[in-house]
Amino acid sequence: MSKNKLHYDCAGYVYGYGDLPGDQYLEVDNFEQALQAFATKKSLRIIDGxxxxxxxxxxxxxxxLKARDELLAEFDELRVQLPDQEDISGVVDTAARQRLAVYRQALRDVTLQDPFAVNWPTLGANNE
Structure with a gap:
């Protein structure tokens, strides 16, 4: 079986294949799989050879985004319940409103993070 070269950078990310200049490459047997991954814009890395x-x-x-949208939908249910609770108690819970607003904004800001290392926001125990 013929082997083909995958060239990679110092972080291990594959940037090319075939006969290219440079000595940082790996010869692989599953070259067709690598080509298909390139074609579908997947990330190819060399890790521990x-x-x-x-x-x-x-x-x-x-x-x-899908996970964030699901959390926003759950949030909407909480947000709709708050005015009812306030109407029943006769007290406007500004602290709860503020916590919900901060949480919703944090959910929106998830898209500013690296999608491979998302730090998901949480609500306090008394709001869940």
Whole structure:
């Protein structure tokens, strides 16, 4: 079986294949799989001398957005309940309103983070 070269940078990310200048490459047997991953814009890395195919940044971003949208939908349910509770008690809970607003903004700001290292916001125990 013929082997083909995958060239990678100092962080291990594959940037090219075939006969290219440079001595930082890996010969792989599963070259067709690597080509298919390139074609679908997946991330290829060499880790400990092995080819690792990861989801693309776009795919991961879409996963994060979907999860964020689900959390926003859950938040909307909490937000709708708050005025009812205030009407029943006769007391406007400004602290709860502020916590909910901060949480919602933090959910919106998730998209500013690296999709591979998202720090998900949480609500306080008394709001869940």
């Amino acid at each position: 092995e080819l690792v195919i990861e989801v693309s940044r776009d795919e991961k971003t879409q996963e994060v």
